[in-house]
Amino acid sequence: MENLQGQCLCGRTIITVSQITRDVTVCHCSMCRKQAAGPMFYTDRVPDNQIHFNQKETVGVYPSSKEIERGFCNQCGTFLFFRNTKQQMTSMNPELFDEQISALNFEKEIYYDDKPDYYVFANKTIKRP
Numbered sequence: 001m002e003n004l005q006g007q008c009l010c011g012r013t014i015i016t017v018s019q020i021t022r023d024v025t026v027c028h029c030s031m032c033r034k035q036a037a038g039p040m041f042y043t044d045r046v047p048d049n050q051i052h053f054n055q056k057e058t059v060g061v062y063p064s065s066k067e068i069e070r071g072f073c074n075q076c077g078t079f080l081f082f083r084n085t086k087q088q089m090t091s092m093n094p095e096l097f098d099e100q101i102s103a104l105n106f107e108k109e110i111y112y113d114d115k116p117d118y119y120v121f122a123n124k125t126i127k128r129p
């Protein structure tokens, strides 16, 4: 998929990405579940220099662990991205991209061993501990 444009819930934060695959990963780790109120969905990773914001004022960044930043809209709270600062690679919230959402492929689940028992996805996915 090429030239994607997405936005947060309030619409103040607009993100553009030049290119991305259709693959989506779910993370079941406790930090993602805390932030997302459940498992967190991510786009495939993209080099940081392919991602642009309309402005930086509404982009909040929380350094959740060494070399990891979690971005959110500081106006509406929408989760925006998960960034590895050392690798300079970013995964985004796939729900930002309304026009592409139906084309996405739920490919894999990570930190599957950390998943609590109260939910399970029916999708056929690659499952990694």
Ligand SMILES: [Zn+2]
Binding pocket: 008, 009, 010, 011, 012, 013, 073, 074, 075, 076, 077, 078
């Ligand atoms: Zn917003």
Ligand SMILES: [Zn+2]
Binding pocket: 027, 028, 029, 030, 031, 032, 033, 040, 111
């Ligand atoms: Zn996680």
